[in-house]
Amino acid sequence: MYKTLIQLVLLLILFFIIFFISNEYFFTENTLKKSNNDIAIDKEEKNLSNKNINKKDIDNEIISLTYEKFDINGNKYLIKAEKGILDSNRPNIVYMNIVEASLIYLNNERLVIHSKEAIFNKENFKTTFSKNVKLVYQEQMLESDNLEFLIDKNIAIFKDNVKYYNQDIEAFGDIVVINLLTKEIDVKSINQKKIRIKKRN
Numbered sequence: 675m676y677k678t679l680i681q682l683v684l685l686l687i688l689f690f691i692i693f694f695i696s697n698e699y700f701f702t703e704n705t706l707k708k709s710n711n712d713i714a715i716d717k718e719e720k721n722l723s724n725k726n727i728n729k730k731d732i733d734n735e736i737i738s739l740t741y742e743k744f745d746i747n748g749n750k751y752l753i754k755a756e757k758g759i760l761d762s763n764r765p766n767i768v769y770m771n772i773v774e775a776s777l778i779y780l781n782n783e784r785l786v787i788h789s790k791e792a793i794f795n796k797e798n799f800k801t802t803f804s805k806n807v808k809l810v811y812q813e814q815m816l817e818s819d820n821l822e823f824l825i826d827k828n829i830a831i832f833k834d835n836v837k838y839y840n841q842d843i844e845a846f847g848d849i850v851v852i853n854l855l856t857k858e859i860d861v862k863s864i865n866q867k868k869i870r871i872k873k874r875n
Contacts, residue, residue, distance in 0.1 A: 734760040739768070743799050743825065747855070750778045751799060751825050755792065766797040775801065775823070777854060785811045785854070787821065799825045807832070811857065815839045816850060828854040836861075 736758045743751045755770035770792040777785040790805035803821040809830070819834035832850040838861060839845075847861040 734762060745825060748780050752776045753794060753801060766795050768794045768796060770794055813841050830854060
């Protein structure tokens with residue numbers, strides 16, 4: 675009788691062990707499957723979202739674009755970019771990458787601007803250059819973080835970390851304004867800060 679009782683107890687213990695292991699294993703496996711399914715769904719939704727954004731950009735993207743305009747004096751403004759994206763909400767705005775712009779005067783003198791990025795208005799040709807902006811005119815060079823090029827007002831305004839170079843001097847200021855007709859350069863400062871000028875060797 676004791677032997678039978680011991681066998682029953684052992685069978686019950688074995689039954690509970692099997693039940694516990696199987697329940698733990700299948701519950702964990704189901705949880706993992708559900709978790710993996712949720713992650714997969716989230717990834718799919720994100721991919722779809724990114725595809726929609728990328729599709730929107732691709733639909734509005736222009737490769738190797740060029741615009742040109744003549745001012746009232748007959749000077750030609752030419753701007754080129756490796757890539758541009760049209761603004762869906764403002765059709766006159768183009769976001770440009772790897773940009774080169776030129777102002778070509780009637781006497782064939784050329785003022786050239788390079789930058790990594792620019793925002794260009796197709797209607798009035800106002801251009802805001804940014805990132806590694808560099809302007810070269812004859813033996814003069816200007817560098818800055820930002821440049822507003824207002825062709826209709828014949829003004830170029832350099833802002834932020836402005837450096838001016840020519841054969842003789844280097845000048846550092848907050849703002850540099852160029853008259854595009856007379857080519858006069860005005861170096862300005864903000865809050866009465868000194869304009870630094872040093873002679874080049």
